[in-house]
Amino acid sequence: MSPDSLAIETHGLCKAFGEKVAVQDLTLSVDRGEVFGFLGPNGAGKTTSVKMLLDLVSPSGGEGFLFGVPLTDSTIRKRIGFLPEHFRFHDWLKAEEFLALHADLYHIPKVNARKRISELLDLVGLTPHSQKKLREFSKGMLQRIGLAQALLNHPELVILDEPTSGLDPVGRRLVRDIIHDLREKGTTVFLNSHLLSEVEVTCDRVAFIKRGEVIQISSLQSLVEGETSVEVRAEPLLPEIVNGLTKWSQNVRVDGGHLFFTLDSEKNIPEINQYLVEHGVEVFSIHPQHVSLEDLFIQIVGTDGGL
């Protein structure tokens, strides 16, 4: 294992369940320290892909490595944290016992484990419930304990499968904060989600997957830096002044006291402001808006959701 090997590297991983192809040609490389979003509609093969990374499902073809170690080598999972979707755990265990069990499975010495468990219970806000059985937990609490479980071993790579689906805003905020903390510490995060707003605020790069195939991988920066739509509140918006804007944008629209147009780059905004002021227009606000990930998602994946 070389020290500079990628956190995740897969070449042409595929999985067929009988006739049904769940994943075809999954080729990915995720750098260390990167927060990587894995996006796609329901049923696109995201969970199957995650399961292949963790050797829960064996690929029908292709190969993959975590930190340069083949996926089938169970020892690599000492360095991985995983939160499965649905958060189903041994619900007859108390929260603290549940974490102790998984600390044991990570072979964490008892003394260290005790300290780590209380740290994590604190982090996910479950310290007052440490002696409660998981059976009595709400979905949000199960998600929190599941996250704590995935962080027990100070993992170098955390794989989260739909970590926020069905959660209230507080729970989502917690996941987001934890991902931020992990990024700070240089931990690699693989986030499988269809909640785009989550991905938008947390990820460095995203892969779009549709019908079991990766159709685009881009950095979030480059995606959202592309096109900017601008809303300007100003008056008076005389037709000749508005026409003058076509120099920067082909689709200028006036609606009441508002001006809407799209730009290839934000860089033109000061020029436009200057142009308007010079023509005696009073500018009250200029509001550039990046194209949302949702719009991009629809553009790339299509409105049929890949079904």
Added chain:
Amino acid sequence: MSLFIISHLTFQEAARRKILLAALLLGLLFLIVFGLGYHFIIQGLEKDLGSSGLLQLNEARNFLLMAGMYVVNFLVVMMTVLTSVDTLSGEISSGTIHTLVAKPIQRWEILMGKWLGFAGMITLYVLLMGGGIMMFVYLRSGYSVPHPLHALELIWLNALILLAVSLLGGSKLSTLANGVLVFGLYGVAFIGGWIEQIGGFLPDQTASQVATNIGIITSLFMPSEALWKRAAHEIQSPVAAALGFTPFSAGSYPSLVMIIYSILFLLVVLGLAVRFFDQRDL
């Protein structure tokens, strides 16, 4: 070692879900009922027969103990299958298994850990129930069967085999299908054993031979009834053995080869269970 973590977890689950407590309490109830019944029946016979009837008394003691062991064997089988039938398939279908398998643990450690955990419980149960009634009879009457430990070992081996079959089924099938499989196989072995036993009394040589073959073939598919017959042979009195037939045992009994076959059967089934579980997509 991860294997023992899983064994401990299996034990802990049975304790938490009150399975151990229920088994213990009902086991004690069973022992009380058996003890009362045994005590009063033997007391009555002691009065009737007096000191001259020692031989008949011992036959009666043996008969009652044999009846008790027959039920113990049946209960051990039931407990083994009912407690283990859902352990793999249930965790697979609920997704509980995902957090386990995603740890630095190998699949065989999960499967063997579960097997060992249940095997531990079964051991205690066999000792409590089988050992309990033998001990009671010994304390009450000073009577002990010819080979008590052999019998317990065979009942135990039978349970370990059923446990392995139940885990094998659970690595491939849903809980219900697995239950149907294990009890189905047990039923086939059971009827095969009885056909062999009844066939042994047929005057017609050919028919008798066919019946014996049916019994042997079914015991190759599932040696549970053969093991019980051997266990019954180990505890039955020499007189009953000479007569050749009681309701709970057979005139002919399986040889040592059958026991060796059963141990190999257990190993092969466990090996297959590990293999299937290893290949299973979770």
